[in-house]
Amino acid sequence: MATRTRRTERREEPLSRERIVEAAIELLDTVGERGLTFRTLAERLTTGPGAIYWHVTGKEELLGAATDAVVAGTMPAGPADTTPQEAIRVLALGVFDAIETHPWIGDQLARSPGKSPMLRVFEHLGRQVQALGAPPAFQFTATSALLNYIVGVGGQNAADARAHHARTPDTSRAEFLDDASAAWADLDPVEYAFTRSVAGQLREHDDRTEFVAGIDLILTGITHRQPG
Amino acid sequence: MATRTRRTERREEPLSRERIVEAAIELLDTVGERGLTFRTLAERLTTGPGAIYWHVTGKEELLGAATDAVVAGTMPAGPADTTPQEAIRVLALGVFDAIETHPWIGDQLARSPGKSPMLRVFEHLGRQVQALGAPPAFQFTATSALLNYIVGVGGQNAADARAHHARTPDTSRAEFLDDASAAWADLDPVEYAFTRSVAGQLREHDDRTEFVAGIDLILTGITHRQPG
């Protein structure tokens, strides 16, 4: 009598695109983008590299899927019950915070235009720009400006996090800013007059506050827009 | 092997950091970031990979030096004789155009904050923001916003160029936009209502004009800033 019904499946938990993406996100968060290799990923999933390629076409797609999964989680479900301005701030901060917890999506967003994650953010931003009363012919421009600013900051923050982590894993953010500020203050007085003059503000600034200030700048730009 | 004539130097043109950076820029421009390898670079310079490492610490520094060389070339020499607004537009367009001719610096700028190229742009932008009459406590924020927007667009454009070049080397930019626009128009009517509504604007928009519009948005934001 052969055993007809196997209690277990082929594997306790069969490989799947979702499980792979999930494991990839975990690796990216813990060891960074450089730490994600098909070898370590295979090890973590107790399989071989070849098996992963059955579910995923390559590393690029894997990174894209991981980014999409994270970004999708930060988008609001229903319509906002606040002012468009506030909704845009919340939206932008959602992306900002997501990049802070997962620095690698900063790079990813900055280098994958037109892809699903960017479209999600674009759509949600656009709706609020519409709600803001921007004329239709201007909505594309305004939304793009917001999005470009957001991914710009995201890319810089991601790079900052990478540098911070790589060079000085122990030092606090305050020390990091102190060093950067000191470096600015040491620049050539003639060639870098302005940069030196704001070195103090670099030391005291808060990334998040600064980020929102930039958003607000664009928002007032949108509402006070000169005809032309 | 007979001794050759020794009228020349050790090499006709000895290796030097500058020659290496120059060759790297050439390779980056012709074959893209993925085409720049120490092997091809060594071949182009008729030497071995090892020799390059005597002048340059690694690939990261090489890319940084190449970016710096290009960006430095786009910065204005003396003070501008126009309005600050116009000077900022010129400055931003300089970077924008540089990225269009050398797409790889888009990526590079987006991922190397605090480095020399970014500082250069920051300094020049800041001076004009100062000239704009922005209060000192606000200059850092305003300049950062401009810079972040610029690198955001830069990163997107670089990625676009990469995708455009990789997938459809033959199609024109117009066709490329047509395809993208059609893709937007095909999106889910409920989930992507806004994006669909601006699909037409995507087709007709001009990157450069759109970019300046974003700059102007931030500029009016700076000048019309709400106290707070």
Place this chain on the structure above:
DNA sequence: ACATCTCTGGAATGACGTTCCAGAGACAGA
């Protein structure tokens, strides 16, 4: 029972960044 399809995972492949090292040419001091 057999054939076929889906999925697996270990072994190979080829390219890359980087390091190593034996030594060629330049140069200073004898």
Place this chain on the structure above:
DNA sequence: TCTGTCTCTGGAACGTCATTCCAGAGATGT
């Protein structure tokens, strides 16, 4: 002129990575 030292060279080697190959295990349909 000889000799040792220093700068710079470039070919070979190393280790790692993404990706491909492939032999076959388990399931499924006939």
